[in-house]
Amino acid sequence: MPLIMMSGFPASGKTTRANQIRDFFNSKIAExxxxxxxxxxxxxxxxxxxxxxxxxxxxxxARPEKDARATFYGAVKRLLSADDIVIADGMNYIKGYRYQLHCESKALLTPSCVIYVGTPAEKCKEWNAAKGSEKREGGEETGGEGKGDSWEAYAPDVLDNLIFRYEEPNGMTRWDSPLFVVPWMxxxxxxxxxxNAMVNNEAVKPHLAT
Ligand code: ADP
Ligand code: MG
Structure with a gap:
């Protein structure tokens, strides 16, 4: 089933948005x-x-980053199947990586989409700094619904570097479409x-028929 790729700058709210999509989809499934x-x-x-x-x-x-990307890729690939919807929350800042994941879902005849969490760099820095100070003040490591997401801020230079390297999705390309842009506000x-695009997609229905 569908692959939903979250993409955006570091600390742009990808996990926050992934949780919103998860909650929405779970209530749809229950309904x-x-x-x-x-x-x-x-x-x-x-x-x-x-x-x-x-x-x-x-x-x-480069090395630890490559390994982390491979781990993430493997975890997504293992879960993808006819009856599983996978939200890939993270590591999707590189165009070639999104392309590869898109090909995995295509090989299973399932759709994929990209959610572009559109938060300007300055906001990301602000939120990241707030996250960092919370930690320094001994704030609780809840992460709330985003459990499993370590409540850790990016070091400022890592944040800058990832923003610099970020490859913005382009809805005109196969691998970045359909593209849903979620403005930060x-x-x-x-x-x-x-x-509708992922589950009520006509191309998906025959595949799901009982
Ligand atoms: P990412 O997964 O992209 O790194 P997170 O979802 O973890 O981003 O969010 C980073 C920080 O920004 C968190 O502290 C989160 O609470 C905060 N944040 C995310 N989205 C918003 C928003 N729309 N408004 C205000 N703060 C936000
Ligand atoms: Mg996250």
């Missing part, structure tokens, strides 16, 4: 399952950098649109 056996079979998974224990320090050097995600 529709009693009457729709296709939906009843769906399972939702979130694969996140934090959940996999990927440190925010791996981006300092929006309360909510376009849940219905994402659900």
């Amino acid at each position: 529709l399952s009693p009457t729709d056996p296709r939906v009843a079979r769906l399972k939702l998974h979130v694969v996140s950098d934090g959940g996999l224990g990927v440190s925010k320090e791996v981006y300092r050097e 929006d309360e909510d995600i376009p849940g219905e649109e994402i659900w």
Whole structure:
């Protein structure tokens, strides 16, 4: 089933948005399952950098970063199947990486999409700094719903470097489409649109038929 790739600057709110999509999809599944056996079979998974224990320090050097990317890729690939929806929350800043993941879902005849969490660099820095100070003040390591995402700020130079290297999605390309842009000031995600594109997609239905 569908692959939903979260993409955006570091500390742009990818995990926050991934949780909103997860909650929206879970309520859709709960609502529709009693009457729709296709939906009843769906399972939702979130694969996140934090959940996999990927440190925010791996981006300092090529080797650990490459290893982390391979770990993340493997975790997504293992979960992708006809009845599993995977939200890939993290590591999607490189165009070639999104392309590869898109090919994995295509090989399984399932759709993929990209959620571009559109937060300007200055906001990301602000939120990252707030996160850092919370930690220094001994704030609780909850992460709330985003459990599994380590509540750790990026070092300022790592943050700058990732912003510099970030390859913005382009909805005109196969691997970045459909592309949903979520502006930072929006309360909510376009849940219905994402659900329709991923689950009510005509191309998906025959594949899901009982
Ligand atoms: P990412 O997964 O992209 O690194 P997170 O979702 O962990 O980003 O968010 C980074 C920080 O910014 C967190 O402290 C989070 O609470 C905060 N944050 C995220 N989205 C918003 C928002 N729309 N408004 C205010 N703060 C936000
Ligand atoms: Mg995150």
